[in-house]
Amino acid sequence: MLVMGEVHTGLLQNSGEIPESTCRDVLQLLSGERVRVSRRPIVYAVSPDLLTGVDCRLPSASQSRIRGAGTVLSRSSITGGRVVQGSSYTRIERSGSDRRQPWSHYLARPGVVEVLGKVKSRDLADGFAEDPPADGLDLGAISARFLDVVQSSPLLDRRAPFKIARTRLRWVAEQGEPAIRFTLHSEQMRTVRLVHTGEFTPAVADLCEDLALHDWLLTALLVIIERARIGGTPGPEAAVKLAPAVDHLLHLWMPSARVDDVLSAYWESLDRRPGFTRQWQSLVDRVRDQLAVHTLAFLREKSGGGAR
Amino acid sequence: MLIFAISDKGGTGRSVTSTNIVYRHALQGNDVCYLDFDFGSPTAGAIFSVGSVARGTTRKGLHDYLLGEGAPEPHRVDVWTESDREGLRTKPPGAGRLVLLPGNEGGGELPAVEEETLRRCVQLFSRLDEEFDLVMVDVSAGRSFTAEMVLQATVRLPSVPFRWLVFHRWTRQHIIAADGLVTGADGLLDAGTRFGHKRDALRDRIRFVRTAVLEPDAAELVGLRDEQRAWLFACDTELRELASRHKVGRTSMLGKIPLDPILQWREQLISDEDVLASKIANAETAAAFDDLAKKIVDDAAWEGL
Ligand SMILES: Nc1ncnc2c1ncn2[C@@H]1O[C@H](COP(=O)(O)OP(=O)(O)O)[C@@H](O)[C@H]1O
Ligand SMILES: [Mg+2]
Numbered sequence: 257m258l259v260m261g262e263v264h265t266g267l268l269q270n271s272g273e274i275p276e277s278t279c280r281d282v283l284q285l286l287s288g289e290r291v292r293v294s295r296r297p298i299v300y301a302v303s304p305d306l307l308t309g310v311d312c313r314l315p316s317a318s319q320s321r322i323r324g325a326g327t328v329l330s331r332s333s334i335t336g337g338r339v340v341q342g343s344s345y346t347r348i349e350r351s352g353s354d355r356r357q358p359w360s361h362y363l364a365r366p367g368v369v370e371v372l373g374k375v376k377s378r379d380l381a382d383g384f385a386e387d388p389p390a391d392g393l394d395l396g397a398i399s400a401r402f403l404d405v406v407q408s409s410p411l412l413d414r415r416a417p418f419k420i421a422r423t424r425l426r427w428v429a430e431q432g433e434p435a436i437r438f439t440l441h442s443e444q445m446r447t448v449r450l451v452h453t454g455e456f457t458p459a460v461a462d463l464c465e466d467l468a469l470h471d472w473l474l475t476a477l478l479v480i481i482e483r484a485r486i487g488g489t490p491g492p493e494a495a496v497k498l499a500p501a502v503d504h505l506l507h508l509w510m511p512s513a514r515v516d517d518v519l520s521a522y523w524e525s526l527d528r529r530p531g532f533t534r535q536w537q538s539l540v541d542r543v544r545d546q547l548a549v550h551t552l553a554f555l556r557e558k559s560g561g562g563a564r
Numbered sequence: 565m566l567i568f569a570i571s572d573k574g575g576t577g578r579s580v581t582s583t584n585i586v587y588r589h590a591l592q593g594n595d596v597c598y599l600d601f602d603f604g605s606p607t608a609g610a611i612f613s614v615g616s617v618a619r620g621t622t623r624k625g626l627h628d629y630l631l632g633e634g635a636p637e638p639h640r641v642d643v644w645t646e647s648d649r650e651g652l653r654t655k656p657p658g659a660g661r662l663v664l665l666p667g668n669e670g671g672g673e674l675p676a677v678e679e680e681t682l683r684r685c686v687q688l689f690s691r692l693d694e695e696f697d698l699v700m701v702d703v704s705a706g707r708s709f710t711a712e713m714v715l716q717a718t719v720r721l722p723s724v725p726f727r728w729l730v731f732h733r734w735t736r737q738h739i740i741a742a743d744g745l746v747t748g749a750d751g752l753l754d755a756g757t758r759f760g761h762k763r764d765a766l767r768d769r770i771r772f773v774r775t776a777v778l779e780p781d782a783a784e785l786v787g788l789r790d791e792q793r794a795w796l797f798a799c800d801t802e803l804r805e806l807a808s809r810h811k812v813g814r815t816s817m818l819g820k821i822p823l824d825p826i827l828q829w830r831e832q833l834i835s836d837e838d839v840l841a842s843k844i845a846n847a848e849t850a851a852a853f854d855d856l857a858k859k860i861v862d863d864a865a866w867e868g869l
Contacts, residue, residue: 266694397636404690414693414723419694422691422694485658488657488658489658
């Protein structure tokens with residue numbers, strides 16, 4: 257029927273980026289199973305998918321009491337040894353019966369939540385952007401915990417180079433004419449509504465994680481630039497505040513790196529509007545220009561001082 | 565950095581002073597948040613002038629969150645957008661985020677420290693530390709389960725820096741009581757050691773803050789008779805001696821806030837506008853908050869005693 261997910265993204269709580277082997281060790285703790293790592297074009301390490309059982313209310317724009325039971329798939333990942341994500345999703349399907357089944361039934365369908373009773377797909381999809389009620393399906397809470405597990409690893413020194421909020425991206429994917437809509441809600445909340453042709457594949461979840469990652473990078477860079485108050489503070493002070501962006505963020509921008517070719521058109525469409533990469537590039541230029549101006553001023557000051 | 569605000573008694577000025585420190589710290593360009601853990605009397609909403617949470621929140625507050633009552637995340641209030649005070653409703657250029665996590669309206673003290681509650685507390689501190697430069701926690705007055713909970717939580721977060729501020733008034737009773745809260749039987753040091761802190765290391769992370777201090781040479785006292793002024797001087801000297809005997813003296817004091825008439829009338833933040841434009845507050849008071857907001861993160865002020 258449709259698939260819902262939520263991705264949380266944050267800065268890994270370590271002073272520097274961690275090497276591939278440490279990424280493995282950190283994620284290993286989560287599951288004991290094999291961690292998957294890809295190295296090109298950027299080191300990306302991901303835990304295997306883990307299941308969480310749920311029996312709860314489902315989102316509904318009309319506030320109907322829709323119940324569902326089943327399992328959610330979740331995983332933690334680390335990109336570039338620097339950015340950490342907790343991601344969860346589940347396919348919502350109609351149940352063959354109106355009665356709650358034993359857990360063995362749901363465990364045989366990992367990553368599926370079956371709706372008990374009648375439901376309209378549109379009503380579910382329209383309701384998903386709202387924060388869930390106390391007894392509602394809360395994919396965000398699950399993803400946050402998958403992120404916590406990584407952040408609290410004893411292998412990390414917890415001396416992150418700057419403080420930054422996590423962002424959350426809630427997504428829903430339906431079948432139909434291909435389309436994508438990305439919406440910024442609060443400072444930390446985003447939603448994506450995506451329509452795809454053919455069956456849902458996990459590649460859609462990969463795409464949403466990739467979008468979440470880049471949206472976080474953009475958000476973090478904006479925050480760092482705002483804190484630097486370019487023009488409002490003396491040059492050297494602004495330069496010091498911009499430095500963490502250069503040290504830790506600028507090299508991480510690799511849109512579509514892990515996105516299936518079939519889905520890369522979605523990224524291209526978002527790059528046209530709202531224009532993620534354009535905005536990123538202009539911010540990067542701004543940071544580099546600032547640092548260049550500051551370096552020039554510094555050199556001039558030094559040579560002036562030497563002449564006296 | 566986590567800062568825990570505690571006092572031996574209620575009504576010492578702990579909430580008013582700690583909220584003003586946090587506000588000043590935000591103005592100094594830091595992202596800060598304030599946690600109202602004084603579950604018995606959640607007043608922080610009123611001090612930040614956020615009417616909707618003046619006596620705590622009716623949504624999922626910290627109390628619900630810690631007790632696991634259907635709140636995966638506690639309610640957050642962005643003071644720069646939600647305050648009813650005109651002058652607080654726009655973030656000044658260069659200021660950081662200022663976020664309040666209110667307690668529950670009608671919450672009540674924690675009944676005990678269950679493992680699950682402690683786990684949630686650790687998770688909360690850990691997430692907030694990721695996001696904010698400074699997390700100020702109003703722990704409530706006296707020996708409480710809340711104080712025990714945060715002492716235990718900080719044992720489990722060995723790499724998250726934390727400090728304690730003990731607020732007290734400048735009177736005989738308060739000086740003795742503040743010392744007792746730290747060094748007395750089952751005080752902070754006893755309890756902290758029981759939970760796994762090292763006594764001396766914990767001692768180094770505790771400083772005192774004197775609230776509503778009337779200096780004998782203050783402008784307010786100009787109209788006093790000579791006899792009265794002489795008596796006040798003698799009193800003040802005696803209190804200083806008492807304070808240093810109780811190790812609440814100058815070396816372990818982080819700062820003092822002068823008595824300010826407007827704070828006697830109303831619990832509120834003192835803005836620069838209150839000092840410069842409407843002139844209802846004293847410049848010395850704002851300066852004292854500003855100074856403390858710097859000292860809480862200034863390592864030199866926290867070197868071993
Ligand atoms: N510096 C000060 N000058 C005058 N009155 C103060 C000062 N600080 C606090 N007060 C007042 O003391 C009372 C108690 O303060 P409060 O912060 O509510 O105490 P607590 O949180 O310790 O119970 C309040 O009415 C407050 O406005
Ligand atoms: Mg109080």
